Amino acid sequence: MTAGTILIAALSYAQLMLALAACMAGWRTLRGPRAQDRVLGLDTLYVTTMLLFVVTGMRIGTPFFFEAAMVIGVLAFAATVALAKFLLRGEVIE
């Protein structure tokens, strides 16, 4: 068994697990039942997608996925904070 096969197996496993995680987070986002559950699901979806991008970037070997992952990370933060603020007060900017 060579290093290449071990890594391919680990990378495929990681991609599969993260895709599964994204599906489950998406299920919670769609299902609810309440608004805060949806926001939590969306936040988890963002984080798992970000990790999936990093793993895919590792596999293909381009740095572009990494940049995209960073953008997703920043967007996740802004989006979740705005949504939580909206739930707290009913408006985003006071």
Place this chain on the structure above:
Amino acid sequence: MRRILPHPLLTAGLTLVWMLLTSFSLGHLLLGGMIAGLAGLAFARLEPVGPQLRSPWALVRLGAVVSVDIIRSNIAVARLILFGGDRHHRRRSGFVKIPLRLQDPMPLALLAMVITATPGTAWMEHDMDSGILLLHVFDMREEDDWQSQIRDRYESLLLEAFA
């Protein structure tokens, strides 16, 4: 010196991030340093009093304690999610109120990071006036246990670090 560089740690950290994202070269050190210096000045306008870091050593110890706790609680929570507690112990979650001695925003923010980063405890809300923290615990065993856990393990080190 304090007027040009009001937040030396912040400026150094931002310069480091800049160079991590671009490359380690003299040009980027100068450019990143300049931008980080401006950011430090802007931050000083927003926040008049900087945090008074007394003992960095206490923070290092806190970091060590927390990283061990994160690994342990990761395993514990992962097992609870998979198997839902063992035979003689059913998982029960609940709220815990903890009176905190910390009052400054900076150490409180660090404590919030510590509590959130360890799975199994979630920071709910903190009342600045009474200093009471409402915590949600994933796997409750003893209420007193959590009070001493937070107060002695993390809070005392933070009190030592920031005076």
Place this chain on the structure above:
Amino acid sequence: MSTPLDTLPLWIAIPVALLLIIGSTLTMLGALGLVRLNSFYDRIHAPTLGTSWGTAGIMLASMLAYSWLDGRAILHELVIGSFVMITTPITLMLLSRAALHRDRMEGNPDVPPTSAPPED
């Protein structure tokens, strides 16, 4: 199938693979908790699995592999890792405050009453 990582020696490939497996499994378990747990306050614990060791494991794996390949320390991933570490408490705190606020407004008996005087 091949990847640029084929040239890694075995003694680096094994820790990289282990870190990838640990990180992705923890993230998946966190998402599983999000689906399986019954109340919102239980569910808010689940994603922290993915944002603590899930992220850390995958970032460490990527750092290790590409530092070896390029022959110098690649620390990009530290930026994402520390960013996730810093922002997760903020989002979860705001979200749990919002949830508490909404539950109190509805008079949900499972939630402890506020210790602060009403804000507005």
